[in-house]
Amino acid sequence: MSIIENALKKANNQGLIEKNKPDDSLIESDNFTSDDDSIIPKDNQVVINWNVLAAEGFIDHNDTKSQLAEEFRVIKRPLVNNIQGGEINGISRPNLILICSSLPGEGKTFVSINLALSIANELDKSVLLIDADVERPSVSRQLGIKQSPGLIEYLENDKINFSDILLKTDLSNLNVIPAGKRHKYSTELLSSQRMYLFAEEVSRRYKDRVVIFDSPPLLVATQAQILAELVGQVVLVIAAEETPQNVVNESISKLANCDVVMTLLNKTKKELDLYGYNYGYGKYGH
Numbered sequence: 001m002s003i004i005e006n007a008l009k010k011a012n013n014q015g016l017i018e019k020n021k022p023d024d025s026l027i028e029s030d031n032f033t034s035d036d037d038s039i040i041p042k043d044n045q046v047v048i049n050w051n052v053l054a055a056e057g058f059i060d061h062n063d064t065k066s067q068l069a070e071e072f073r074v075i076k077r078p079l080v081n082n083i084q085g086g087e088i089n090g091i092s093r094p095n096l097i098l099i100c101s102s103l104p105g106e107g108k109t110f111v112s113i114n115l116a117l118s119i120a121n122e123l124d125k126s127v128l129l130i131d132a133d134v135e136r137p138s139v140s141r142q143l144g145i146k147q148s149p150g151l152i153e154y155l156e157n158d159k160i161n162f163s164d165i166l167l168k169t170d171l172s173n174l175n176v177i178p179a180g181k182r183h184k185y186s187t188e189l190l191s192s193q194r195m196y197l198f199a200e201e202v203s204r205r206y207k208d209r210v211v212i213f214d215s216p217p218l219l220v221a222t223q224a225q226i227l228a229e230l231v232g233q234v235v236l237v238i239a240a241e242e243t244p245q246n247v248v249n250e251s252i253s254k255l256a257n258c259d260v261v262m263t264l265l266n267k268t269k270k271e272l273d274l275y276g277y278n279y280g281y282g283k284y285g286h
């Protein structure tokens, strides 16, 4: 058995990969928490419980000096620089950033949300956080947003507009697009012309907006590779001391056509230079 198969098997045993889903017609949404604490979007406006988020280890905007906040300043800097100089450097759609990883559980959602918070809190930029992990959406769950139409509904139905799926949050420059319902043909929807036009439109119309896509794992589903070709920049999150090098190499080969691929070594236990991020955060492509 190859190292990749072994890693997938391990993730499977840890319950990180969902078992076969029923494939009868469309799978209606069951992908959001239904507990009463979830926030029901009203007028597309959501109020995030920042205390819960901070208690779960995410960036706390009352604690701007935390190590995590400092780490995300380091992480966002090259991405934001690439947006500013993107066109000169020949990067198409530089303001679209995909957060992916080889396997589930490496920290994509953790990085997506923290990166979005870090940019929205500290820079004069608007952030649009899109939950594109349509098989296992967790941005909404993590932010406490209750079920609402999202990317899948938009792609499936051309009567649904961008404004129908865009949720405003109480952080004035942070907006969110949920994944929406589960769909049997989500891969086809993500590779559709409508998705391409969506990416083009968002990138062109909101040049100053940073658009962060939380994606499925690259080696488990095909969607991440499709999304990687739509964005200008890809961040490959790697779980330190967990993900074998061959697995990482396999992911990097799948990202060969991307303009910019950054790697982010997550969950490091060691104290490395500058809070651990200089070590693992590098540039492969471009």
Ligand SMILES: Nc1ncnc2c1ncn2[C@@H]1O[C@H](COP(=O)(O)OP(=O)(O)O)[C@@H](O)[C@H]1O
Binding pocket: 057, 101, 103, 104, 105, 106, 107, 108, 109, 110, 111, 138, 266, 267
């Ligand atoms: N750097 C980190 N520090 C603390 N917890 C983390 C870190 N990265 C990930 N986690 C936690 O590990 C778990 C898996 O991360 P998650 O972002 O959901 O992975 P993925 O989206 O890649 O499947 C979550 O509980 C998340 O909060």
Ligand SMILES: [Mg+2]
Binding pocket: 108, 109, 110, 133, 136, 138, 214
């Ligand atoms: Mg996730």
